[in-house]
Amino acid sequence: KVGIGGGSICITRDQKGIGRGQASALLDVVRERDVYAAETGQYVPICCDGGVLNDYHMAIAFAMGADFMMLGRYFARFDESPSRLVRVDGQFFKEYWGEGSQRARNWARYDQGGDKLVFEEGVDGYVPYAGSLYENVALTMAKLKATLTSCGSTTLRSFHDNAVLVELSQQSYLQNTHEVQLRERPYDPGR
Template sequence: MKILPEISRTLSEYLLIPGLTTEDCTPDRVDLGAPLVRHRLGEEPGVRVATPLVSAIMQAVSSPTLAVALARAGGLSFIHQNQRIEDQAADVRAVKGHDHPASGTDDRASVDGEGRLRVGAGINSRDFKDRVPALVEAGADVLCLDSSDGYSVHQARTLEFARETYGEDVPVGAGNVVDGRAFRYLADAGAAFVKVGIGGGAICTTRAQKGIGRGQASALLDVVEARDAYAQETGVYVPLCCDGGLLNDSHMAMALAMGADFIMLGRYFARLDESPSRKLLIDGQWYKEYWGEGSLRAQNEARYGQRGRMVFEEGVDGYVPYAGGLDDNVERTRAKIASTMISCGSTNLRDFHRDAVLVPVSAESFKQTGAEVQLRLPALTSAE
């Protein structure tokens, strides 16, 4: 038994210290582009995104409709794998079949070399020998192993299969992890990127059920250090995806400042028109259904080796407030992240990683993070 000499910290427990905002720090000059897959230092990655947001590998989130909208907004979706192989492949084909129209404006859409929208797909460490070929044939640009805990020989074997079968042509991300040991294990196994975060998702109950996990800030800081050391030792940069622990847009900026290359979001996208779940009116307010892949509703029996009911769940089934369309929400989030970077004196994510200065906040300081003033209108009086 070993106890780490630290407190597990969340993204809420840090603030950014402003840097010098120069004349170059203007919204039109901020570049949010990020690498999505591993590459040698100094070389261009095979897949990049102009908007560092990807959708979670979840039934309630990543439909073909959302994948098309997010790719057009510069991000990328991962079609969920909790379905028959042929159905997931059909979803991938549906996205690739939307040829992106030419635009005379600044176009940040995620497209492949043939001008088709990019799309990712989730896989698992059980039926990968059948699922991976089907998804590659369907045109998936990048794959990602889906597991609450990715530090396993099962993920290494899946990565080995993809590497031996397709070489570098089929990038496969892996995870999730919360420390440098697990990152290095998956990086050595050939992971295209590594997802960071266990138990911090809005719909996840892994920590309560199994007692494993780590505060998202602590996990990121540890894994970022390992990622940078790995790059210096090997000359290979393995991007990091922050997955979970993101309650608002400022947390996204904080995660990027700490060294994440891009962010995976479930609840954020589940709220939108383009997500596949139902929209319901409850007590005068609109909601969208949302459930975790570890929940009973997700019917995720194979992950737990059960043919009947699950022994226990690692996610819940609920609702999130409806938030409108994807374009407006993503554009607003981009503007907030860009504004934070400008305040810190950065115009691209590489500089943001290098120059960001963070400070832990005390419990008393945390209380002053949000406005608590209740505004009241004065009582109206008659004109008499």
């Protein structure tokens, strides 16, 4: 599992001053995993824990070499999540809290002794409600398959082996839909 502080509800970096950028951490661990696999013949699957906000971040994590990922925020948004659906300022949200939050202290994962946490490593908040898990997972899978197809890959392994990762400038982001008034949003920016 790779990642400290990159999760959507994690504040470990702010509280402890540890952790690093998720992409840098993932790339470093994948490189060493691949060296280890070449030397020993043993492949160690890597979990990307953090840094996944939108569907395309999943594709990037797979391209970087992750085998699977933690998707707490992703799954917390759906009907099937056990948290309550609440209405805030006319919009629907699902409750969502981190393991290191005061709310989750009963599980004692971050037990610091005493009756309550001395400090928190996770926040307690809300994520935008997204409806049905079934429909949204199907959409996410369609996007991932389309990404692999656009990159000439039929497997995650070939996607990782052949992916060329480049850093985009701020101007690149501005070159998306521009100087066009959209009739409706083509996607949910919260995904």
